[in-house]
Amino acid sequence: MRFLLDDEQRQFATSLDEMLSAAGTPGVARSWAAGDFGPGRALWARIADSGVFALAIPEAQGGLGPLPVELTVAYEALGRHAVPGPLVETAAAGALLARLGGEPAAAWLHPLAEGKAVATLADGPYALDADAADAVFVVEGETLRLADGAGPVQPTLDPARQLSRPRGGAVPADGPAVTAAYAHAVGLARLSAAAQALGLGRALLTQTVAYAKERRQFGTEIGSFQVIKHRLADTLIALEFAQPLVYGAAVTMADRDLAAAKAAAGEAGYLAARTALQVHGAIGYTEELDLSLWIRKARALRDAWGTPAHCRAAIAAA
Amino acid sequence: MDLAFTAAEDAFRAEARAWLAAHVPATPLPSLETEAGFARHREWERTLHADRWSVVSWPAAYGGRAASLTEWLIFEEEYYAAGAPGRVGQNGISLLAPTLFAHGTDEQRARILPPMASGEVVWAQAWSEPGAGSDLAALRSTAVRTEGGWRLSGQKTWSSRAPFADRAFGLFRSDPEAAKEKPHRGLTYLMFPLDAEGVTVRPIGRLDGKPAFAEIFLDDVFVPDEDIIGEPGQGWRVAMSTAGNERGLTLRSPGRFMASAARLQSLWHEQGEPAEFRDRVADALIGARAYELFTHAAAARLAEGGELGAESSLNKVFWSELDIRLHETALDLLGPYGQLADGADDAPAHGAWAEGYTFSLAGPIYAGTNEIQRDIIAERLLGLPKGRR
Structure with missing residues (x-):
C-alpha cells in the first residue's frame, strides 16, 4: 500500500497551479458571473490542453482515462483557483456518455475530451451554466434528454454559477442502461465536486492565514489571538481529514466512500468559507474583495450533487 | 496511489484474526481501572505475549514480530473488531518503549523491554505536577546527583494506573540554574520503581469513580545511573521526540x-x-x-x-x-x-x-x-x- 500521490501526480498539480495562477482566474470568474463567457471559454481550452477534460473519459473513447486520482488532483486545483463553469458537469456528462456508448458517445466524447465542447448535466431540476454550454443533458428515470437549450436562467446566490431548468429536446438514449450510467456519473460528480470543494477550502484558509498575519488590532497581529488561531486550526483539521477521504474515494470509487468524501469535503470547504468571512470581518463581506468568489462558491459546492444530509443518509443506511 | 494490502499482509491479518477468535475472552474482563480487573488484564498481556501478539511492531529479540506500520494497523483493526480487552501495558508500550528505542542503551532495552512485553512489569507515566499541567516545563520535582545515581524529590500527579503499576517514568529538574534561561532546560528523564523507599502512591478517584489515577510523592528516592534515558539535562528533548x-x-x-x-x-x-x-x-x-x-x-x-x-x-x-x-x-x-x-x-x-x-x-x-x-x-x-x- 502506498496511499500517497506519486511524483508525476504532484507535478501535474504544480503545473496546473502555475497555469491557473497566471490566468488571472478571479477576473475570469467575474466576467463569467456578468454573462461574458469569452474569457472562461478561453481558459477552458487551456485547461483542456492540460488533459483535464480527458481524465474521466476512457482511452478507447478519445480520453486519457479513466484516471480518477488524476481527476481529483486536477479538480482540487480548479477549486483552489475558483475556476468558473460546469467543470463537474462536463466530467460527469463524459462519464455518463462513455458508460452508455452508442451514438451520443460517438458524437460528444471527443469534443468534450479536447475541450472543444462544454457540456452540462442537470442535478435535480437545474442545470449549471447551461447557457454557456454546447450540450445540455438531462436524465429523468430511464431517459436521457439532450435539451433544446438552457431555459430561463434563475438568479442564484453565487452569480458565477447560473442555474436554469432545461426544456424539451431529443432523447438520444433510454432504458435501464441510462439509469445505471447516471448513477456512475453521479459518483464521478461527487468525487470531482468534493475535490473542488477541498481545493476551494485550502485556498480560503491560505488567504485567511495570510490576512491574520497582516491585520493588526489592539496593537498586534490578530493571528496571535487564540480565538483566531483555534478557529483556523479547526479549519485545517477539517480539510486535512477530508483530503484522505477524497483521495480514498478516487482509489476505491465505492459509493459509500464517494458519499463520505462529498459530505466531508463539502462541509470542510464551507467551514473554510465561514472562517474566512469571520476572520476577515467586514472587508470579507464585500463583493469587491476577490475572496467573495471563493466564499460564494463554497456553499454551492457543498450542496451540489448530494447535500451533506443526502450523503450521510446513504452512508448510514449502507 | 493505492489502498491494496499485499498477500503477506493479508496472511498476517488472517493469522491475527484466527488467534484472536480463539483467545479473546467470551465475557468481557472486569474494568482494568480496578485492582481485580488490572490483575486480569495483566494475565491477558501474558496470553498475548506467549504467542507474540503483545508488541507486534517490536523486534523479535524483545518479544515482537518486527511488524511494519501497516501490519500493526491491521493487527489493531482486528484486535478492536474482535472486542479484545483494553491494554493495561499501553503507557509503557506506546510511550516509554519508543523513547527507549530512540534514546535508550542496548542494556536498557534488553533489561526493560521483555518484561514490559509480557506484562510482568507495567509502567505508569509521571509527567504532570500540581503546578505543571499544560505548561509541563514548569515542573519542579528535582533530581539531585548522588554517588552512583540520582535522588528524586517532589510530587507528580494524574498518573494513570499508578495505583496498580510497578514502575514509572518522568521528567525531573536536575539543573535549576539552566531553568533560569528557559524552563525546559536542565530537565532529566528518569525511571523509578513505584515500591521504592521514599515513594508514596495515593490513588485518586476519577470521574468514573475508579481509583485508577494517583498522585506520587517522592521523598529522596534513589535511582541508579542505569535508569536515566539520554543525557542529564536533555530530558525535554528526549521526551518531546516521542x-x-x-x-x-x-x-x-x-x-x-x-x-x-x-x-x-x-x-x-x-x-x-x-x-x-x-x-x-x-x-x-x-x-x-x-x-x-x-x-x-x-x-x-x-x-x-x-x-x-x-x-x-x-x-x-x-x-x-x-x-x-x-x-x-x-x-x-x-x-x-x-x-x-x-x-x-x-x-x-x-x-x-x-x-x-x-x-x-x-x-x-x-x-x-x-x-x-x-x-x-x-x-x-x-x-x-x-x-x-
Whole structure:
C-alpha cells in the first residue's frame, strides 16, 4: 500500500497551479458571473490542453482515462483557483456518455475530451451554466434528454454559477442502461465536486492565514489571538481529514466512500468559507474583495450533487 | 496511489484474526481501572505475549514480530473488531518503549523491554505536577546527583494506573540554574520503581469513580545511573521526540474507532434506524474512515523517511473529539438505558458504552489538552505568530 500521490501526480498539480495562477482566474470568474463567457471559454481550452477534460473519459473513447486520482488532483486545483463553469458537469456528462456508448458517445466524447465542447448535466431540476454550454443533458428515470437549450436562467446566490431548468429536446438514449450510467456519473460528480470543494477550502484558509498575519488590532497581529488561531486550526483539521477521504474515494470509487468524501469535503470547504468571512470581518463581506468568489462558491459546492444530509443518509443506511 | 494490502499482509491479518477468535475472552474482563480487573488484564498481556501478539511492531529479540506500520494497523483493526480487552501495558508500550528505542542503551532495552512485553512489569507515566499541567516545563520535582545515581524529590500527579503499576517514568529538574534561561532546560528523564523507599502512591478517584489515577510523592528516592534515558539535562528533548506517539496514531489506532463506529451503526439499525440520529451515525462512520485513510497516508510518508512532527496534533484533536461524539451518540440512542453503568443488571446487551463514554471525556485533556494542540497547529503548521496562551 502506498496511499500517497506519486511524483508525476504532484507535478501535474504544480503545473496546473502555475497555469491557473497566471490566468488571472478571479477576473475570469467575474466576467463569467456578468454573462461574458469569452474569457472562461478561453481558459477552458487551456485547461483542456492540460488533459483535464480527458481524465474521466476512457482511452478507447478519445480520453486519457479513466484516471480518477488524476481527476481529483486536477479538480482540487480548479477549486483552489475558483475556476468558473460546469467543470463537474462536463466530467460527469463524459462519464455518463462513455458508460452508455452508442451514438451520443460517438458524437460528444471527443469534443468534450479536447475541450472543444462544454457540456452540462442537470442535478435535480437545474442545470449549471447551461447557457454557456454546447450540450445540455438531462436524465429523468430511464431517459436521457439532450435539451433544446438552457431555459430561463434563475438568479442564484453565487452569480458565477447560473442555474436554469432545461426544456424539451431529443432523447438520444433510454432504458435501464441510462439509469445505471447516471448513477456512475453521479459518483464521478461527487468525487470531482468534493475535490473542488477541498481545493476551494485550502485556498480560503491560505488567504485567511495570510490576512491574520497582516491585520493588526489592539496593537498586534490578530493571528496571535487564540480565538483566531483555534478557529483556523479547526479549519485545517477539517480539510486535512477530508483530503484522505477524497483521495480514498478516487482509489476505491465505492459509493459509500464517494458519499463520505462529498459530505466531508463539502462541509470542510464551507467551514473554510465561514472562517474566512469571520476572520476577515467586514472587508470579507464585500463583493469587491476577490475572496467573495471563493466564499460564494463554497456553499454551492457543498450542496451540489448530494447535500451533506443526502450523503450521510446513504452512508448510514449502507 | 493505492489502498491494496499485499498477500503477506493479508496472511498476517488472517493469522491475527484466527488467534484472536480463539483467545479473546467470551465475557468481557472486569474494568482494568480496578485492582481485580488490572490483575486480569495483566494475565491477558501474558496470553498475548506467549504467542507474540503483545508488541507486534517490536523486534523479535524483545518479544515482537518486527511488524511494519501497516501490519500493526491491521493487527489493531482486528484486535478492536474482535472486542479484545483494553491494554493495561499501553503507557509503557506506546510511550516509554519508543523513547527507549530512540534514546535508550542496548542494556536498557534488553533489561526493560521483555518484561514490559509480557506484562510482568507495567509502567505508569509521571509527567504532570500540581503546578505543571499544560505548561509541563514548569515542573519542579528535582533530581539531585548522588554517588552512583540520582535522588528524586517532589510530587507528580494524574498518573494513570499508578495505583496498580510497578514502575514509572518522568521528567525531573536536575539543573535549576539552566531553568533560569528557559524552563525546559536542565530537565532529566528518569525511571523509578513505584515500591521504592521514599515513594508514596495515593490513588485518586476519577470521574468514573475508579481509583485508577494517583498522585506520587517522592521523598529522596534513589535511582541508579542505569535508569536515566539520554543525557542529564536533555530530558525535554528526549521526551518531546516521542510525544507525537502519545498524540498520534500509535496511541490511538484507527481500528479502535472503526470498531466503535461499526458498533454504533449496528445499534442504530437495531433501534429501527431512528431518523433523528442518522446524521450523527453517519458522521461517526465518516470520521472513522477519515482517520483510517489519514493514517494510511501518514504511514506511507513515514515509510519514505518522512516525520510526523506537529502533524500529530491534528490527530490528537480529531480522534479525541470523534471519540466523544461517537459515544454521546450511542448514549443518546440508548435513551434511558444510556444512564446505566456497564455493570448494571439492566445495562443493554450491547454493553460497554458507558465506560467508553467516560473514558472518552478524558481524551481532549490528556497527552496535551486540545487547546494546546490547536496552538501547536496554528503556530507550527499555519505559521501564525506566538501569543499569550
